[in-house]
Amino acid sequence: PVATREASRAVKLFHALSDETRLEIMSHLQKGEQCVCDLMDTLKSAQSRLSFHLKVLKEAGLIEDRREGRWIYYSINLDALKELEELVRALKQSAKSAASAGRCC
Amino acid sequence: PVATREASRAVKLFHALSDETRLEIMSHLQKGEQCVCDLMDTLKSAQSRLSFHLKVLKEAGLIEDRREGRWIYYSINLDALKELEELVRALKQSAKSAASAGRCC
DNA sequence: TTCAAGCATCAACATTTATTGATTGGAGGC
DNA sequence: GCCTCCAATCAATAAATGTTGATGCTTGAA
Numbered sequence: 001p002v003a004t005r006e007a008s009r010a011v012k013l014f015h016a017l018s019d020e021t022r023l024e025i026m027s028h029l030q031k032g033e034q035c036v037c038d039l040m041d042t043l044k045s046a047q048s049r050l051s052f053h054l055k056v057l058k059e060a061g062l063i064e065d066r067r068e069g070r071w072i073y074y075s076i077n078l079d080a081l082k083e084l085e086e087l088v089r090a091l092k093q094s095a096k097s098a099a100s101a102g103r104c105c
Numbered sequence: 106p107v108a109t110r111e112a113s114r115a116v117k118l119f120h121a122l123s124d125e126t127r128l129e130i131m132s133h134l135q136k137g138e139q140c141v142c143d144l145m146d147t148l149k150s151a152q153s154r155l156s157f158h159l160k161v162l163k164e165a166g167l168i169e170d171r172r173e174g175r176w177i178y179y180s181i182n183l184d185a186l187k188e189l190e191e192l193v194r195a196l197k198q199s200a201k202s203a204a205s206a207g208r209c210c
Numbered sequence: 211t212t213c214a215a216g217c218a219t220c221a222a223c224a225t226t227t228a229t230t231g232a233t234t235g236g237a238g239g240c
Numbered sequence: 241g242c243c244t245c246c247a248a249t250c251a252a253t254a255a256a257t258g259t260t261g262a263t264g265c266t267t268g269a270a
Contacts, residue, residue, distance in 0.1 A: 007128050015123035019228085020116050030199035032206065036247060049229060051248055056227095070237055070246050076200040085193045092186040094135035099183060101137065124258085141217060154259065156218055161257095175216050175267050212270085219264075226257070234249070240242085 013084050016060035021045070022053045026076065029063060033075035118189050121165035126150070127158045131181065134168060138180035 016022060021043070028034060028042055039050050054074060057063045061080040066073045121127060126148070133139060133147055144155050159179060162168045166185040171178045 018120035018123045032203045081197040095181040098137045
């Protein structure tokens with residue numbers, strides 16, 4: 001069903017962001033696109049480890065990659081963040097109306 | 106450091122929401138507070154399983170509980186959702202400015 | 211004070227996720 | 241062609257997370 005699809009999409013987005021290393025990656029990509037070697041430098045982390053986390057973020061649609069010569073540049077996908085924002089907003093809105101409904105009775 | 110604290114707080118929030126059962130719980134609590142037996146009924150799930158997931162959500166601050174007689178009622182904590190909304194918004198905003206900066210050069 | 215209802219907690223197990231080091235693959239430079 | 245660089249992938253292991261059934265705690269009713 002559709003609801004299930006949406007739920008598992010939400011799970012994927014939240015899970016991708018539920019890790020400190022991946023949040024650090026997102027944080028560094030906020031400054032603009034970077035290659036893996038940049039991130040290795042900044043995060044002082046092994047290449048295969050970063051590759052693993054980049055894959056998780058990419059499969060959730062949160063980042064994109066672009067090849068340029070030997071390097072692969074990663075960048076944030078704004079659409080996914082908008083999607084996430086909308087998810088959280090929807091969750092908050094319904095809860096808000098439920099709370100005020102509870103208050104008045 | 107402060108940045109680390111904020112990051113682990115974000116990790117905790119995202120992790121709490123990165124599970125289908127927990128999202129279902131949140132979804133059902135949107136309608137208002139419910140006791141565990143309500144959720145057992147709705148989600149057709151074992152009591153200890155729900156207790157586990159409710160604990161995760163509670164420790165992340167996403168829900169609160171209130172005892173009334175034999176029952177314990179759970180409800181959504183709006184403040185946590187606001188916090189989450191702010192986290193996502195911040196992530197999006199920085200990325201947005203980075204994207205437009207990249208475009209112009 | 212004894213009993214049952216409603217939940218939390220625990221222990222054991224299964225499953226998933228993350229880390230590490232080694233290997234593989236593609237893109238240049240020589 | 242051969243070698244090097246950058247990065248993905250794999251295999252093995254370690255660690256975290258989720259599930260299940262049993263047990264214990266608290267509350268209210270009899």
